[in-house]
Amino acid sequence: MTSAVAATPILGFHHVAIIVSDYLRSKRFYCEILGARILAETYRAERQSYKLDLAFADGSQIELFSFPEPPPRVSQPEACGLRHLAFKVENIQSAVKYLAQYQIECEPIRIDPLTGKQFTFFQDPDGLPLEFYCL
Structure with a gap:
């Protein structure tokens, strides 16, 4: 049943x-x-x-x-809790260049091995990890 x-x-x-x-x-x-x-x-x-x-x-x-x-926020890369917040973008290179205008550095652009999509990380003013994820 x-x-x-x-x-x-x-x-x-x-x-x-x-x-x-x-x-x-x-x-x-x-x-x-x-x-x-x-x-x-x-x-x-x-x-x-x-x-x-x-x-x-x-x-x-x-x-x-x-x-x-x-x-303060726990900062170990794999600490329990919110890992990061990802923002959708259409063109990741343009998004990185946009942040550079504000002296905000991004990590090198990588490829997600599971989806094949481009992504990169940057931080908000408190060090919260933020991500650009290409659609």
């Missing part, structure tokens, strides 16, 4: 939340350099914290949070 398995209700991810050490620096990075659009900006006095809701052209979102004195 088999039972019917319900289809998953998950449609995809809505947002990624990032705690930043310098709110204004990270706001500039994600908005002015990476091109995120501000959906909402809220100051929560009881938490001494900003919450910034950002969106990209495809509808994906990032929430930036600021808290007083957040602990």
